[in-house]
């Protein structure tokens with residue numbers, strides 16, 4: 001392992017999805033030196049992963065081309081595990097990057113929310129986005145029967161993509177009510193840029209049953225998934241299936257923001273009109289400030305990039321588009337709010353923390369995430385609570401705001417290479 005010498009940039013952007021690409025590109029175009037770090041092997045984030053300048057997605061193509069022509073220096077397969085005042089450390093497979101910055105833009109995106117139910121740990125039960133990524137990377141699904149369950153528009157995108165690749169989508173089980181879904185549909189139809197995509201999805205999915213008030217009760221099978229038991233309008237249905245792709249909307253990735261002490265409001269990073277957090281010089285864009293899709297993430301990223309470059313005049317020109325996107329965030333929240341009945345999905349022996357094998361029944365005895373962690377090791381495995389923490393928050397109402405370094409499991413040698421002056425003091429809720 002070799003530690004790269006400390007390098008300095010005007011702006012460090014963490015996250016190479018639409019928000020990070022937008023932020024880094026415009027800041028560099030304004031003349032700043034910019035580094036963009038992402039833990040994936042390519043830029044593009046969740047939605048444009050595996051795409052490039054030749055993508056058929058016009059927006060992706062535009063931004064890959066633009067970032068490629070800019071002076072942005074991007075470092076891939078580099079996970080930022082530590083951020084201090086004006087300094088960050090990121091681990092790559094064979095090195096540790098020490099980076100000094102004047103402005104920091106957090107564009108760390110979101111991940112899927114999983115909720116536990118009997119059988120959810122069986123092979124071939126996957127996250128909806130995870131199945132999407134696997135198909136994109138070559139998993140053959142032709143002729144396979146797939147049930148897609150949970151909540152949110154991602155289910156539709158995954159269903160359409162799986163069908164395009166030859167899968168037989170048995171049904172989409174959406175937990176929200178028909179009325180809430182219809183209101184969401186109307187709000188989308190009011191956005192002209194979304195119309196084409198909506199009609200395309202509707203056309204692709206016209207033959208797929210789309211059940212509302214429907215959620216998984218159990219995944220059944222011996223060695224792997226064989227069938228899915230669903231509750232649909234209070235009736236139980238059983239559907240034979242090769243895969244169950246399940247996701248209960250998205251949860252923002254807040255660890256880095258919490259770690260450096262950014263204010264969190266209603267579960268998201270609080271920002272001002274220029275995407276600046278409560279910490280001067282630290283901006284946040286994209287899903288950590290509200291789940292609103294890639295168009296909003298792109299606009300927020302550009303606002304943050306312009307603001308970091310002190311071009312608030314250019315940032316201001318994008319406010320109106322950002323504010324329209326924020327209406328979409330509110331519509332999404334209302335439409336796909338999780339219903340109370342989902343808290344009854346797990347049974348006493350259903351694992352909630354699959355890293356440390358902690359069942360629901362054991363967790364119920366505790367009053368807080370902290371207590372559950374200390375007594376059961378819940379959230380202390382390799383995922384560090386990223387899966388079970390969000391589930392426990394919904395199931396028990398526990399808040400999980402305490403973050404400690406290192407933010408991700410890292411090599412001991414990477415920790416040893418951190419400059420001593422950058423190691424933060426720890427306090428409950430983040431670093432000082």
Ligand SMILES: Cc1cc2nc3c(=O)[nH]c(=O)nc-3n(C[C@H](O)[C@H](O)[C@H](O)COP(=O)(O)OP(=O)(O)OC[C@H]3O[C@@H](n4cnc5c(N)ncnc54)[C@H](O)[C@@H]3O)c2cc1C
Nearest residue numbers: 015017018019038039045046080109129286287293294297
């Ligand atoms: C699993 C999944 C699948 C999705 N699929 C679709 C889809 O098919 N269609 C659609 O319209 N929308 C999809 N979405 C939603 C879409 O991804 C977002 O609307 C959009 O990508 C948001 O852009 P962003 O830049 O905010 O975040 P993201 O695109 O999530 O980008 C954030 C990036 O930051 C990186 N990152 C996070 N923390 C660190 C760290 N510590 N160090 C280094 N890098 C870090 C992440 O790996 C990621 O690459 C999906 C979301 C998820 C979670």
